[in-house]
Amino acid sequence: MTIIIGILALVFIALTVIVIGKTQDLLKGVQGKAEQEEDHHLDSSNDWNAIGLFVFWIVCVIGTVWSFLDARKDFLPEASSIHGRETDFWFWVSMSVIMVAFFIVNSLLFYFPIKYKFKAGQKATFYPHNNKLEVIWTVIPAIVMAGLVFSGLRVWNKIMDDAPEDAEVIEIMGRQFAWEVRYPGVDDNKLGDYDYRLIDDAKSNSFGIDFSDPNSFDDFTSATEIHIPKGKPVLLKIRARDVLHSVFIPHMRVKMDAVPGMPTKFWFEADKSTEDMRKELNNPDFNYEIACTEICGRGHFSMRLLLIVDELDDYEAWKKEQTPFLSMNPDFIEKVPDNLKARALKYIESDNSEAMVEVIEVTEESAE
Template sequence: MNYLVGLLSVVFFILAITVISKSLKLNKNLSGENESDSALDSHNNTNAVGFLLFWLFGTIAGVWSFLHSQPDFLPEAASAHGVKTDSMFWISMAVVTFAFFITNSLLFFFAFQYRNNKNRKATFYPVNHKLEIIWTIIPAIVMAILVFTGWRTWRDITSQAPSNAVVIELTGHQFGWYVRYAGNDDSQLGNINYKLIDETNSLGLDFTDKNTFDDFTASELHLPKGVPVLLKIRAQDVLHSVYLPFHRVKMDAVPGMPTKFWFTPTISTDEMRAKLGKSDFNFKLNCTEICGRGHFGMAITVFVDEPEDYKKWVSEQKPFLTMNPAYLSKVPENLKAKASKYIPAEPIATDSTASEAVSVK
């Protein structure tokens, strides 16, 4: 990258020197007459050459910098849909880069080629309907193809989640994420109510709903590999946005309006570590909607486990009620029996740490 800095500084420098030296020369030769009255001056060719140089150095810098940055782009998508959108992205990118290169090249070449020449007159060429139609229709067709493939992919991504999907709830708050799983006994997330939020029950779990009893919270996001995952996304205070860069997942978290996104992780953390040759690699969940001071640090770690490891991990987690037996008092009488199942004989000396997501450091 230092080379690029150097290269472009040189370009700047050369251009500046050229222009300045030309202008000095002009000053020496300046007879003080007609020349300066006309819009045309001796720099005209310099500027024309400038466009050609810009094209040349721009192309070199563009290609070089792309190749240089490419290894640092997001690696292969770690989700089923992400592989599709990635390939679509690079195909679209090829199409637009082609258009970008051709049109910019024509622009700069024409600028150079048709620089002013006193002995020539511009061609009076005001209209050509055939040309206009051609370059209306060609982009329209290309666009139609891109849109259509994009639409089909979008439709698949946003379709109803498969019924076997693992449901996980993510709740954004300033500045962290709460993760809640449906528990080991039912696959239903219990209700939550923001008015029930207190220091321990930071999600506002509603213990009048029996589905809540086995729900557990976590400070990290664990996902099973190869199984569809449905993220139910909430926000408590302001907008946040769930961003799983490696899974090509993004969906805003909106207070008062739960959102969702389902996808299938295809590469486990271990596989990704092996692939990248980085033993400390971890997937991340970041926030991409401006939410205040700690926005940039609002991240938790994501583990994609082999299905059996995932099962094991889930089975080891303790329901919120088990960790915080005091909440039994919030359970209505008729459900007390059901809830008591989750209350340990010995009260566990713990507090809310498990429910606190990692927040900004």
């Protein structure tokens, strides 16, 4: 019996060893099959993800191109000023460079998931550094960006430089919520001085015109429209009465902030009159305008001013038809120094003005 039990024990041990061995083999087989199935599942998922990403990129490209072409009808027409066309040129150069780089980089970014997606048995190459590539993708963008920056700076410096000596000087002032314009008269073609302490809305002196300066005597103002000549440089002297405003002439590519207490300026040359633009756009109702692009209060939306670009001869004729501020507001003769009253009275429409001038001139001569 003991022998039989021993033999059975040995058989049991042998069978146990065999079963364990077979189980291990079976487990290995199941695991290998699971890994194969998992690898196949991963390959399939990676394929679909990579393809989906690339399709998404293609749809984005098509949508971007379509939206650009569809929106072109709403773009501003060709600039009506010399510096405006130069500004537009460099704007589109910058946009072209940026868009080319954008499409190349993103096309590669969406292509790489297809090219380098997970594959069973494939190992990634260890590639930590390449000096040549570092130099290439650092130097080339630096050169391109420097070129864009310096070309833009050249245009900006030219715009912000001193205006030509023959420029037409016009003062524009922003206030809540309107624009007012002051021109030099035809007699001296020079703007007179101003002093903010002389501002008096009750007496219509919203500019604070200083009548101790004889150049102010023939200046005239407007609050309904602004005229500028075609083909002649125009220097805008910009002021603000209360809060920040911003002079914006979209068709001229003119934009400059009006800052309280800090006069600014912008000079440009319009080379398309209002009539020229009406013919070019085939729109008889077209008008240039000046808008405020700095939110300045509740009435900001209404802060617009009609801009009329005249042929040079028409502009000069229009100026001669305007009435000096002093002529429309003769009470300001009191602000004129005694030694300048004779000159100022020439602009006062009065039956007795000539006699008053003669009396003042005699008085001045006697005083001398």
